[in-house]
Amino acid sequence: MRSLAGVAAFAVATALVPAFVTSGAVLNAVILTLYAVLLGQAWNVLGGYGGQFSFGHAVFFGTGGYVMAVLQIRYGLSAWLAMPAAIGAGAAVGALVGALTFRYGLRGSYFALVTLAFAEVFRILANTFAFTGAGVGLMLPLADTPAQLQFGSRAGYLYLILGFVLAGFAVHLWLGHSRFGARLTAVRDNEASASALGVNVFRVKLGAIMISGALMAAGGVFYIQYLHYLDPAIAYGPAVSVEALLVPIVGGMGTLFGPLLGAVALHALSEGTRNLFGDAPGISLALYGVVLIVMVRYMPRGLIGLFARRGR
């Protein structure tokens, strides 16, 4: 109940932001933070609750973005129809990656490396085929009408990404109160025990990677709708994968509010350093690396560990 109230308070507070804030820069910062929350939530389902650390979540993100773009640009599909197809494609790629890795019991760093390889393969494929715009990328024509899931104002995009983030919260709440969620954390904590107690480990992991892939694809959908441009390096490059995993690791893996906390902290940090160092290329990635090392070494439970009561 308390967690539900927390999510509701977050939803109301965020929905009220456009009523009080008119600055485009501030709204943009809020939108990009929410977008990071969504990526973090996607990774958190598989990595935080399921203990399967992916290093290539871009494979789902990019697939969502490309399916969304290609269906609209090449097939003239309405954005509202393209969106479920794109999210479904993310789940399908999740099923593919999951079937190939979990079937053979890949875990830990092996799983991380294989996911990284999948993202690379997809990046090279997207770079090769004219169908996906190859190296040039795809430009989504401006429509600026909600009928095409585009908005004339930033407030519209804020509500779109807020909707996705709330869907992510719904998934998290469900994980905390369902048999599937209980089984997923059991698999994370001890696979042998879980299977001895009747849990089909393969099926649970497969379900988790499909949900994770679907949420991540929603991130890709938002990206192409908001920024109107996608190329292979953006879609399948490591930057998105790193952001997706860093957010919940900083905030608190396997927790409801970890991705929110992590996204806010990381964005505050990168804004702060931008003021300090200017826009020196690569500085944010270097900074992210340092943050990752510090968090894993000194705060493995993430920022949320600071608030958590002892013994919980």
Add this chain to the structure above:
Amino acid sequence: MLVARALSIRFGGVAALQQVSLAVEARRIVGLIGPNGAGKTTLFALLSGFLRPESGSIAFRSRDIAGMPPHAICRLGMTRTFQIVQPFAGQTVRDNIAIGAHLHHRRRTAALHAAEEVATRLGLAADLDQLAANLTIAGRKRLELARALATQPQLLLLDEVLAGLNPQEIADMIPIVRAIRADGVTIVMIEHVMQAVMSLADDVHVLANGRMIASGPPAAIAEDPAVIEAYLGRGTADKLRLAAGLAHG
């Protein structure tokens, strides 16, 4: 209820089990004993699906289960515990037991409720909100048993649930095992604590060097020369008999 025939498995060049057979009737407590390294835990791993036998057959409730995955065997009604306890350490006792209960309860509330009932039966009610990692050894052994029991098994494979307990804790545990059998659950237990095996088991099977060397009621097993030699070394049975003869003479 459970019939294993001529099971063999080797790890590299080592024949861990050779032609091992075991038959367990319903509602009995069967003890499985033997020196360290005899293959007892390996036999459990074969029966519960964690390892696949190279040859031989396993029938549980008249179904061939050799090669089935562990979760499917658990679903059929055979659940194992682990010698080295394997709790979901970061989760509470209640959540740990609920994983087992979820096998037959889809709803979370129903599983949590069933977990509380099982915990009460095993004297864990006071620890329901404790993290599994914070339990004592005795508590963890009970938790291991509670989780398995929550799957509502017909056959329990208990791997040294008494190991590491002090005499008082063992004395507390024995009636719990009896009560589980009284509820209709068949039990196969690996155990090193001999007085527990002798007082609990209806039948005892002895493994040594990967072979089943003796089977029978506890009293007969305790006097079986092959068993004595397996534990105490070749020739010991003769020496003991000689010593006993001299004492009587």
